Amino acid sequence: MANHIVIMAGGVGSRFWPLSTPELPKQFIDILGCGRTLIQLTVDRFQGICPMQNFWVVTNAKYVDIVKQQLPDIPADHILAEPAARNTAPCIAWACWSIKQVDPTANVVVTPADAVVMNPEEFRRVITNALTFTAKKNAIVTIGIKPSRPETGYGYVETSAAVDNEICVVNAFKEKPDHDTAEKYLQAGNYLWNAGIFVWNIETITNCITKYKPNIAADMEEIATTGDVANIFPQCEKISIDFAVMEPAAADGLVYTHPADFGWSDLGNWASLHDKLQKDENNNAAVGNVKLYECNNCVVHAEDAKKVVLQGLDGYIFSEKNGQILLCKRSEEQRIREFSAE
Incomplete structure (x- = not known):
């Protein structure tokens, strides 16, 4: 068998x-x-x-x-x-x-x-x-x-x-x-x-x-x-x-x-991705060439970008792909379908 x-x-x-x-x-x-x-x-x-x-x-x-x-x-x-x-x-x-x-x-x-x-x-x-x-x-x-x-x-x-x-x-x-x-x-x-x-x-x-x-x-x-x-x-x-x-x-x-x-x-949303990625001392998870200053509890995915610098964000999602950028509160991620449909 x-x-x-x-x-x-x-x-x-x-x-x-x-x-x-x-x-x-x-x-x-x-x-x-x-x-x-x-x-x-x-x-x-x-x-x-x-x-x-x-x-x-x-x-x-x-x-x-x-x-x-x-x-x-x-x-x-x-x-x-x-x-x-x-x-x-x-x-x-x-x-x-x-x-x-x-x-x-x-x-x-x-x-x-x-x-x-x-x-x-x-x-x-x-x-x-x-x-x-x-x-x-x-x-x-x-x-x-x-x-x-x-x-x-x-x-x-x-x-x-x-x-x-x-x-x-x-x-x-x-x-x-x-x-x-x-x-x-x-x-x-x-x-x-x-x-x-x-x-x-x-x-x-x-x-x-x-x-x-x-x-x-x-x-x-x-x-x-x-x-x-x-x-x-x-x-x-x-x-x-x-x-x-x-x-x-x-x-x-x-x-x-x-x-x-x-x-x-099941990696169904940004919260589950944040959970699975390695975090820094301020609970930020990032993929790509990302520099974070005074940021906490963020999840950042910008693998294609040359460099991303973020400052002063707490509890945000940032993502860049093919020139399209998302920046929204992690607490509002259930609205991403709505945002992307605009």
């Missing part, structure tokens, strides 16, 4: 404007200033788990050339170009039906392209455990992150006792909570952040999609038979994998989770 990795890389990353744009979203940017883009770091952390010929990327059709440029060792026919965005269920279904055609006994990990993992070695240990479990069992394993704070921006997984090598049964999936509920989840100790990383074998996932979303399964069978992605895929039901498969499968007792602590972040 061979391992395959599916990377979901279709998002537009509008919350990181001007760094991330619809033409070059955050998954294709060296956002940490480490010399590797987020999608390259995603591939890096699977080293030893899967050969390059078993990687698959599902992305928007307009990003195919970027994927080929950044990941030249992935087979060209493993880059699946979505003609329309249909959320994660059709995206994942298309990848898994494609894998089924070449390796019907495959063991699969599905991961977003834009998350950050600070401890890749521990990540590989957890993924290997999960793959060992799904290789021998009709099961779906999610990776659940041990919460470090009462976070309201993530969905949660409610777990019960471990059944096999740290792997626990999932009792229920919980929507993003308010602060009081998140505090209760943290105190309870059996709630994990849902990282959106899934492990399963091909037979399990294709059977589950066929059972819970027969319309999507029928579309995938037609694509597999005819190859007509352009006409069939845009007509697929627009639905997340959580609603389409995970919730009904959990009710049927098929879903498990592996608790993990490997420095994960």
Whole structure:
């Protein structure tokens, strides 16, 4: 049973404007200033788990050339170009039906392209455990992150006792909570952040999609038979994998989770980037040739600029990319989509 990795890389990353744009979203940017883009770091952390010929990327059709440029060792026919965005269920279904055609006994990990993992070695240990479990069992394993704070921006997984090598049964999936509920989840100790990383074998996932979303399964069978992605895929039901498969499968007792602590972040906003970057003595985080004077609690990303000098700022975001500049309060970052649309 061979391992395959599916990377979901279709998002537009509008919350990181001007760094991330619809033409070059955050998954294709060296956002940490480490010399590797987020999608390259995603591939890096699977080293030893899967050969390059078993990687698959599902992305928007307009990003195919970027994927080929950044990941030249992935087979060209493993880059699946979505003609329309249909959320994660059709995206994942298309990848898994494609894998089924070449390796019907495959063991699969599905991961977003834009998350950050600070401890890749521990990540590989957890993924290997999960793959060992799904290789021998009709099961779906999610990776659940041990919460470090009462976070309201993530969905949660409610777990019960471990059944096999740290792997626990999932009792229920919980929507993003308010602060009081998140505090209760943290105190309870059996709630994990849902990282959106899934492990399963091909037979399990294709059977589950066929059972819970027969319309999507029928579309995938037609694509597999005819190859007509352009006409069939845009007509697929627009639905997340959580609603389409995970919730009904959990009710049927098929879903498990592996608790993990490997420095994960979905890097969904500037606050999470500030959290992951190295800070100076005044809690500033910066990427690029940046000089800060009397600044505190700022996050600065200006990798392309020759030099940036900032003075007297407290709690601000500064970003420069291709001549576009953002300067706004960190407390107002939820308005960045509004700012960039002007």
